[in-house]
Amino acid sequence: MASRTIVAGIDSSTQSCKIVRVDAETGQILSSSSAPHPDSTAVHPDRWWEAFQAAGGADLGDIEAVSVSAQQHGMVALDADDAPVFDALLWNDVRSAPQAQRLRDELGAQVWADEIGIVPVPSFTITKLAWLAENHPDLADRVSKVMLPHDWLTWQILGRAGYPTTDRSDASGTGYYSVCDEAYRLDLLEWAFGRSPDLPTVIGPSATAGTTPSGMLVGPGCGDNAGAALGLALRPGEVAVSIGTSGTVFTSTDTKISDPSGAIAGFADATGRQLPLLATINGARVLGSTADLLDVSLEKFDALASAGPVDAGGLTLVPYLDGERTPNLPHASGSLVGLTRAAMKPENVARASVLGLLCLLADAMDKLRARNIEAQRIVLVGGGSRSRSLQAAAADIFQAEVVIPEPGEYVALGAARQAAWALSKADEPPAWERRTERTISPSSSSVDWSAAVRGRFGEARERLYGI
Ligand SMILES: Nc1ncnc2c1ncn2[C@@H]1O[C@H](COP(=O)(O)OP(=O)(O)O)[C@@H](O)[C@H]1O
Ligand SMILES: O=C(CO)[C@@H](O)[C@H](O)COP(=O)(O)O
Numbered sequence: 001m002a003s004r005t006i007v008a009g010i011d012s013s014t015q016s017c018k019i020v021r022v023d024a025e026t027g028q029i030l031s032s033s034s035a036p037h038p039d040s041t042a043v044h045p046d047r048w049w050e051a052f053q054a055a056g057g058a059d060l061g062d063i064e065a066v067s068v069s070a071q072q073h074g075m076v077a078l079d080a081d082d083a084p085v086f087d088a089l090l091w092n093d094v095r096s097a098p099q100a101q102r103l104r105d106e107l108g109a110q111v112w113a114d115e116i117g118i119v120p121v122p123s124f125t126i127t128k129l130a131w132l133a134e135n136h137p138d139l140a141d142r143v144s145k146v147m148l149p150h151d152w153l154t155w156q157i158l159g160r161a162g163y164p165t166t167d168r169s170d171a172s173g174t175g176y177y178s179v180c181d182e183a184y185r186l187d188l189l190e191w192a193f194g195r196s197p198d199l200p201t202v203i204g205p206s207a208t209a210g211t212t213p214s215g216m217l218v219g220p221g222c223g224d225n226a227g228a229a230l231g232l233a234l235r236p237g238e239v240a241v242s243i244g245t246s247g248t249v250f251t252s253t254d255t256k257i258s259d260p261s262g263a264i265a266g267f268a269d270a271t272g273r274q275l276p277l278l279a280t281i282n283g284a285r286v287l288g289s290t291a292d293l294l295d296v297s298l299e300k301f302d303a304l305a306s307a308g309p310v311d312a313g314g315l316t317l318v319p320y321l322d323g324e325r326t327p328n329l330p331h332a333s334g335s336l337v338g339l340t341r342a343a344m345k346p347e348n349v350a351r352a353s354v355l356g357l358l359c360l361l362a363d364a365m366d367k368l369r370a371r372n373i374e375a376q377r378i379v380l381v382g383g384g385s386r387s388r389s390l391q392a393a394a395a396d397i398f399q400a401e402v403v404i405p406e407p408g409e410y411v412a413l414g415a416a417r418q419a420a421w422a423l424s425k426a427d428e429p430p431a432w433e434r435r436t437e438r439t440i441s442p443s444s445s446s447v448d449w450s451a452a453v454r455g456r457f458g459e460a461r462e463r464l465y466g467i
Contacts, residue, residue, distance in 0.1 A: 006030065007423065008063045009231075009416030010052065011409055012070035012153050013224055014090065014245035015039070015383075017051035018409045022416040024064065024423065027432025032409055041093035045076055045084055045152050052153060060216060065419035066157065067219030069227030069411050070150035071245075072173040075128035077197070078145040082160065085139040086132060088149065092245065092281050094122040094323045094330035099130035103175070103192055109260040116188070117172060117179035119262030122330050123279065126175030129193040145198045148174070150221040155200075158210040158218055165209045166200040169226035169275065172268040177202070179256060179268050205272050206421040206429070219422035224411045225250055225277055226270035231414030232379055232405065233434060239368065239375035241361055241394075243283050243384030249364040250277035251373055263326055263367045270418060271429065276373065278326045278364035282334075282357065284384030286319040290353035294346050298387070305354045305389035308347030310396075311449050314338045315348045316456045317356030318464060326364050327467055337460040354390050358397040359457035365398060379403045379437075381410050396446035397453065404438045 005024040010017065018034040035054035038047050048070075060066060073091040078084055089096070100120040104112065112119040120127050125148065133140040147155070151166045171177035176189040176199075183202075190196050203209060209218045222230070225240075225248050234240055234252045242248045250267075257266045257276040269275035291301035320332035336352065365375065378400050384390060386407055395402040421429040442450075461467060 005064050005423070006062055007416050007419040008060055008066040009412040009414065009419060010057070010066065010068045010153070011224060011227065011411035011415060012048050012052065012068060012149055013411065014071050014092065017048065017055045018412045019055045019057060020409055020412040020416055021063070022413065022420070024420040024430065027417065027430065029408065029413065041090045042087035043090060044087050045149070048149060048153055049156055061214065063216055065217035065219060065423040067415040067419040067422065068150045068153045068157070068221040069224050069415040070148070070153060070221070072148065072170055072223040072225065073123050073125050074149040075125050075132070076147045076149060076152045077129070077132065077143045078147070079142045080144045082145070085142050086136065089128040089131070091123040092322060093128070096127035096131035097122045097330040099134065100124070100127040103127060103130060104262070109262060113258040113260040113262070113266070115178055115180055116175065116185060117256065117258070117266030118175060119260060120175055121262060121325055121328050123325055124173060124175040126188065126192050129189070133194050140193065140195060143195060143197045147200050150223065151200045154209050154218060154221045158212060162210050164200040165203045165220060167205065167220040167222050167270060168202055168268040169270045170221070170223040171202050173223055173265070179266055179274070205270055206418070206425070208422055217419070217423055219419045221415065222270035222418060223267070226267070226275055227411040227414035228381055229275060229414065230270050230417050230429065231410035231412070232381065233432070234379070237374070237376035238379055239365065239373070240379045240381060241365070242382040243357070243380070243390070244382040245283050245285060247280035247283040247357070247361050247364070248277055249361060249368060250275055251368065253373070257371060259371070262328060264371065270414070276368065278367060280360050280364065281322045281325045282319045282360060284382060286321060286353050286357045287384055287387055287390065289321060290350060294350060301350050302387055302389045304347045305350035306392065308345060308351050311453050312351035312355055313343035313345065313348040314340070314456070315343050315352035316460045317352040318457065318460050319353065319356040319360055327465070329465055332465065335460065335464055338456065351389070354387070354393050355397065355453050356457065358390065358393055359454055362397050362454060375400055377401055377403050379405060381405065391440060395440040395442045396450045399442050399447070399450060402440045404440065406436045408435065
């Protein structure tokens with residue numbers, strides 16, 4: 001039998017590094033492994049390298065090609081010796097909120113949206129550089145290169161040979177790359193950071209970042225949501241809802257979106273198209289933190305969240321547990337509203353956390369719908385999508401059909417698909433078989449109660465934050 005070509009995909013995400021080995025011809029996942037990252041919003045990049053090694057990164061001898069997808073926006077600022085001058089501030093670190101507001105106000109949200117494609121929020125790299133310049137000018141003076149998590153890990157795998165590279169999907173999340181010009185806006189970087197560090201070269205969707213001494217091809221890599229879109233082979237009319245550390249709602253389109261409110265980020269995807277996306281800081285850990293509060297396992301949490309009344313007895317959790325990005329409330333905190341003696345039961349608290357997370361994501365979905373981006377199918381992925389109670393409630397809260405693909409690491413799979421594409425030098429990524437999936441439709445009885453749940457969520461949000 002002809003030996004098969006094996007490629008690998010890496011997802012260096014917020015909480016862990018995952019590696020999948022995949023048959024380049026069929027897309028069959030041959031193995032999957034992972035190793036944890038520190039639980040922090042500021043992480044030394046060496047921790048990502050250690051997790052990559054622990055997940056099997058040192059043993060890629062059988063791999064023809066590999067690509068890295070990773071959490072977006074992280075600020076990797078290196079000195080002349082290529083050592084970080086500060087821990088990498090991640091997408092969910094909100095200390096740069098004042099800088100984000102200043103950059104937004106000084107240039108104007110409409111200009112950001114029209115010329116760059118995104119409007120500054122603390123997640124974006126440019127705001128973190130502005131924070132470093134304002135708070136540690138001595139360290140900012142030492143910055144020679146700035147790159148993103150996926151760029152850094154790709155460069156590490158290549159032994160730091162050659163010049164670092166990135167791709168347009170991840171560059172589009174920095175704030176100093178324009179999806180309109182398809183080029184860096186070095187004037188904005190200089191204006192925000194007060195310095196002009198070297199940036200990675202943006203290479204094409206199926207380009208080669210380099211080749212290791214053992215002959216393994218390394219692809220361009222991409223941001224993790226673009227990786228998920230590749231891994232799902234997201235189709236027109238499909239909207240992905242990813243519930244990882246972040247919650248994200250995104251789709252793949254040909255048209256660029258300009259949203260001066262900043263809610264919809266006009267990112268690029270990993271195939272040369274666009275990836276309009278809304279992201280929440282609060283995702284799967286809303287469920288995990290509630291399970292911890294109730295002192296139960298995730299399995300028991302799911303049982304509890306399915307055991308009580310569908311509307312959580314009127315309890316409403318506004319889940320801004322780590323601040324929030326959509327809506328842009330970086331210093332907000334969570335609130336449990338509607339506490340009555342009758343409602344104060346573990347099953348209602350568990351259910352309220354599921355409903356609160358889904359309402360957060362449904363509000364994001366509504367903003368896409370308002371731009372005439374209708375979700376004919378909602379594809380649910382990310383670790384949090386493994387929650388059975390969330391799966392069951394999602395169709396009811398979204399009032400739309402929800403597709404649950406077979407459990408898998410779709411970001412890493414997308415990176416592997418990109419690696420196979422780079423290896424093949426074909427015009428398009430390989431057409432791998434679509435994975436099996438389950439479909440859940442909204443229950444007929446859910447129209448009224450889900451509307452009441454969303455109404456209570458909106459009233460609580462309005463009362464707490466005036467929005
Ligand atoms: N069955 C489940 N129910 C609820 N949450 C889950 C379940 N399985 C995994 N998770 C959560 O999913 C998260 C990990 O998802 P993942 O997509 O890998 O995150 P990231 O890519 O941001 O690192 C963790 O917070 C974990 O607790
Ligand atoms: O900030 C964003 C997207 O703009 C997040 O989606 C990060 O990319 C983190 O992704 P996960 O670790 O949650 O997958």
